Amino acid sequence: MRIMTAMPDVMTNPETLKAQDKAWRLIVWNDPVNLMSYVSYVFQSYFGFTRERAEQLMLQVHNDGFCVVRSGAREAIESDVHAMHGFGLQATMTQEA
Amino acid sequence: MAKAFKSGARGITGSLHASERKLLRELFGDVIKVLEERAAVHELPEDIDPLYALTGMRPKSADLPEPSDAAVKRLLPDASEDKAVAAEFRRLTEADLIAEKTSLLREAQLLLETEKLVLQVPAAQRFARALNDVRLVLAERLDIRDEADSERIAQLVDAAAVQSPQEYLGLVYNLVSWVQDTLMQALMNAER
Numbered sequence: 001m002r003i004m005t006a007m008p009d010v011m012t013n014p015e016t017l018k019a020q021d022k023a024w025r026l027i028v029w030n031d032p033v034n035l036m037s038y039v040s041y042v043f044q045s046y047f048g049f050t051r052e053r054a055e056q057l058m059l060q061v062h063n064d065g066f067c068v069v070r071s072g073a074r075e076a077i078e079s080d081v082h083a084m085h086g087f088g089l090q091a092t093m094t095q096e097a
Numbered sequence: 098m099a100k101a102f103k104s105g106a107r108g109i110t111g112s113l114h115a116s117e118r119k120l121l122r123e124l125f126g127d128v129i130k131v132l133e134e135r136a137a138v139h140e141l142p143e144d145i146d147p148l149y150a151l152t153g154m155r156p157k158s159a160d161l162p163e164p165s166d167a168a169v170k171r172l173l174p175d176a177s178e179d180k181a182v183a184a185e186f187r188r189l190t191e192a193d194l195i196a197e198k199t200s201l202l203r204e205a206q207l208l209l210e211t212e213k214l215v216l217q218v219p220a221a222q223r224f225a226r227a228l229n230d231v232r233l234v235l236a237e238r239l240d241i242r243d244e245a246d247s248e249r250i251a252q253l254v255d256a257a258a259v260q261s262p263q264e265y266l267g268l269v270y271n272l273v274s275w276v277q278d279t280l281m282q283a284l285m286n287a288e289r
Contacts (some may be wrong), residue, residue, distance in 0.1 A: 002223060016213065024149040035274065037281035044285075051285075081176045082190055086197055088229040092149040092177050 013022040022096050024077040028057075029066045036062065042087045043069070071096065099272070100280035102214075102221075104287040109221045111214045111279065118209040120269065121276075125202045127211075128172070131234060132195050132202075135169050138162065139192055148273045153192060160184045161191055168237040172198065172230060201227045221284055228277040235270045240262070 036058055043054035047069065049068075058066040071077070077093045084091035102111035102167070130192060132170060135181040141149055149156055161184075164170045173194055176186035205227035216224060241247050251274075253259070 032241050032244050034229065035281060037278055038225065041225075041281050041284055069140070078176075078186065081186070082194065084159050085174060085176070085194055087226055088172070088233050090174055092164055092175065093182070094177060094179070 022091050023071045024074045025071040025096050026077050026080045026084070027066050027068045027092050027094060028061050028069050028084060029092070030061050030064075031090050034089060039089065042084075042089060045086070046083055099276060100234040100284035102276075103108065105238070107215055109214075109216045109218070109280070109283045109287060111276075112212055113209065113214070113276070115212065117272065118212070121231075121273070122206050122209050124269070124273070125206045125227060125233065125276070128230050128234050129199055129202050131168055132168065132172065132199050135164060135166075136192070136195050137252050139195075155188045155192075157188075159188070161187050163187075168234045171233045171237050182197065198226075198230055202230065218287055221280060221287075225277060225284065228273055228280070232273050232277065235266065235273065239266055239270060 015044065040051075040054045040058040043049050043057050044051055047054075049057065057067050057069060070080070074093075074095075081091050081093050099114060099117050100112045102109055136140075138154075138161060141155070145156070145159075155161070160168075163175075164173060173187075173191055175183040177183045201223050204220075205224055208220075208224060214224075236247075239246075241250060250267045250270060253264055253271060256268060259265050259268060279289060
């Protein structure tokens with residue numbers, strides 16, 4: 001195994017790193033088409049939420065018009081958005097301010 | 098007349114009348130057609146590096162235009178309110194999403210070859226997604242924009258009272274909604 005005696009000179013400048021580190025949010029939007037039973041089931045089966053938690057989030061989407069379902073690294077949220085679109089839900093991603 | 102889906106020892110079962118199955122197969126076919134038309138937009142210019150065609154990647158210079166058909170836009174929505182993020186996401190992932198959806202819709206068409214449906218949970222989940230895509234497209238054609246529109250359409254239940262093609266479409270939408278909803282109830286019971 002190679003022993004590292006010094007940090008390799010590949011650090012990006014700290015400011016850029018900070019901007020990249022900011023988490024992304026997954027937002028699911030309300031629409032008049034998707035059935036409440038379906039949205040709730042998708043939240044349960046895809047995210048692994050309990051039935052209570054899934055229904056709570058579904059109702060939040062329904063009543064408030066949208067809901068931040070979770071946040072995380074860009075790649076993770078991108079894959080969530082892709083999955084939600086696969087289920088036919090209106091989902092978008094946004095970086096935290 | 099269709100029988101509601103139920104969860105039992107053999108899996109999730111339901112049955113649909115021959116005319117309902119024919120109608121649903123046509124609806125799945127319609128959505129496939131809508132997606133195939135969109136896929137045609139994905140063709141890369143001939144003078145491009147053949148490596149792109151080989152890998153299925155799109156170069157940065159070949160962003161996809163936003164869908165002009167509202168139904169397509171609903172099936173393949175923007176991934177972000179940030180235009181640049183949405184465009185990049187579309188360029189990199191839309192082809193996969195079209196392929197996924199098309200494959201689920203074809204699977205659903207095949208399922209409906211038989212009168213009695215017996216589905217295990219994963220197949221039932223995939224069937225629910227295909228039904229949902231049909232409803233998204235029908236809702237767009239019916240101009241369902243808010244809960245009030247949705248309520249209005251839900252009132253259409255009597256086939257004898259239907260007077261226009263639009264009302265007939267509403268009936269069809271309600272049938273697909275009912276099938277999907279009973280499927281969801283069965284899936285939730287299956288997960289207990």
